[in-house]
Amino acid sequence: MRERSKSDVLQTDFLEIRQRILDLAAMLDRYDTALEEADQKPDPRLAQIREGIAALSTSDRPRAESVQRIFSLAYDPDWQENFGLKRRF
Amino acid sequence: MARYIDPHIHMVSRTTDDYKRMALAGCALVSEPAFWAGFDRSGVEGFRDYFRQLTDFEGKRSRSYGIAHYTWLCINAKEAENIELSREVIAMIPEFLESSTVLGIGEIGLNINTKNESTVFLEHLDLVAKTDELVLVHTPHLADKYQGTRMILDMIKGDQRITPHRVCIDHVEEHTIALALDAGHWVGMTLYPITKCTPQRAADMVEKYGTDRIMVNSAGDWGHSDPLAVPEFIFEMKKRGHSELDIQKVVFENPLTFFRQCKRFDWSPIQA
Numbered sequence: 498m499r500e501r502s503k504s505d506v507l508q509t510d511f512l513e514i515r516q517r518i519l520d521l522a523a524m525l526d527r528y529d530t531a532l533e534e535a536d537q538k539p540d541p542r543l544a545q546i547r548e549g550i551a552a553l554s555t556s557d558r559p560r561a562e563s564v565q566r567i568f569s570l571a572y573d574p575d576w577q578e579n580f581g582l583k584r585r586f
Numbered sequence: 587m588a589r590y591i592d593p594h595i596h597m598v599s600r601t602t603d604d605y606k607r608m609a610l611a612g613c614a615l616v617s618e619p620a621f622w623a624g625f626d627r628s629g630v631e632g633f634r635d636y637f638r639q640l641t642d643f644e645g646k647r648s649r650s651y652g653i654a655h656y657t658w659l660c661i662n663a664k665e666a667e668n669i670e671l672s673r674e675v676i677a678m679i680p681e682f683l684e685s686s687t688v689l690g691i692g693e694i695g696l697n698i699n700t701k702n703e704s705t706v707f708l709e710h711l712d713l714v715a716k717t718d719e720l721v722l723v724h725t726p727h728l729a730d731k732y733q734g735t736r737m738i739l740d741m742i743k744g745d746q747r748i749t750p751h752r753v754c755i756d757h758v759e760e761h762t763i764a765l766a767l768d769a770g771h772w773v774g775m776t777l778y779p780i781t782k783c784t785p786q787r788a789a790d791m792v793e794k795y796g797t798d799r800i801m802v803n804s805a806g807d808w809g810h811s812d813p814l815a816v817p818e819f820i821f822e823m824k825k826r827g828h829s830e831l832d833i834q835k836v837v838f839e840n841p842l843t844f845f846r847q848c849k850r851f852d853w854s855p856i857q858a
């Protein structure tokens with residue numbers, strides 16, 4: 498596979514990165530300025546969004562994979578027993 | 587122009603204009619898994635008619651555009667909530683397994699990771715083991731994908747009769763691709779708006795994981811989707827300076843290598 502330099506990637510992606518950060522900023526502004534409902538409950542999606550944004554600033558593991566996991570349900574290794582599905586073969 | 591195969595596209599939901607545009611873009615062959623029609627079918631006869639459409643009529647339609655058509659049969663995860671109907675459909679599938687364009691059982695899988703979906707998945711695997719068919723696996727969307735993929739891999743691993751390299755785990759993304767490759771399976775990356783992968787992210791994954799046992803598809807269907815998604819991937823790979831050889835391996839040679847494990851599959855590019 499061909500190797501690209503960091504400046505190659507920046508050259509290709511900079512404007513798109515800028516645009517997406519701006520889109521994200523505008524979407525969060527849109528949320529902030531929307532009306533609060535009387536019976537507003539904490540929405541777990543907000544925590545996911547906050548965690549997702551934080552993951553962009555760390556590089557201890559691939560960011561795309563981190564973001565995917567933040568927006569994923571947890572896996573329970575005992576799921577088959579919990580469903581009563583025994584291994585048959 | 588690069589030749590390509592779209593190994594996962596639901597052509598029954600697309601127009602003949604799409605066939606023409608795909609042919610113009612270099613599509614030589616499509617493989618069409620059985621899936622959900624957007625509404626639940628009323629009974630097993632609805633599936634029989636659908637399987638006739640997949641194994642007979644759709645191939646005639648594609649041939650007039652010079653595109654070979656192959657197919658996969660099953661009851662999809664969304665309708666698998668109805669176990670009784672699922673069993674009737676699974677019992678009927680062998681009627682169609684002698685058809686020369688059937689590649690195997692698919693796209694079986696999970697949708698929202700329920701007990702019934704898992705039960706029907708296991709019963710499909712049992713049919714696979716008894717008939718020695720290839721398998722195409724649909725993994726769930728969005729939040730359900732990671733959990734569902736792990737459950738699917740558990741079930742396949744739990745059935746010793748299933749050979750890992752005869753199974754393709756489809757719709758893999760950044761958090762599931764390594765799980766499937768490490769288990770010895772083939773993988774499919776689906777370029778689909780909003781809920782799945784972009785051509786850029788698919789190219790990133792090819793750069794990270796290499797070109798072995800990896801395919802790219804559009805999963806074009808009756809929803810918002812792009813039947814020309816594979817050419818978009820080719821375009822992205824070219825833009826990044828990847829060799830024609832690497833690109834052809836992913837979009838043409840790899841699907842053929844996977845399909846050739848099916849005893850009925852005898853298509854060769856010379857026929858194209």
Ligand SMILES: [Zn+2]
Nearest residue numbers: 619621693805
């Ligand atoms: Zn599909």
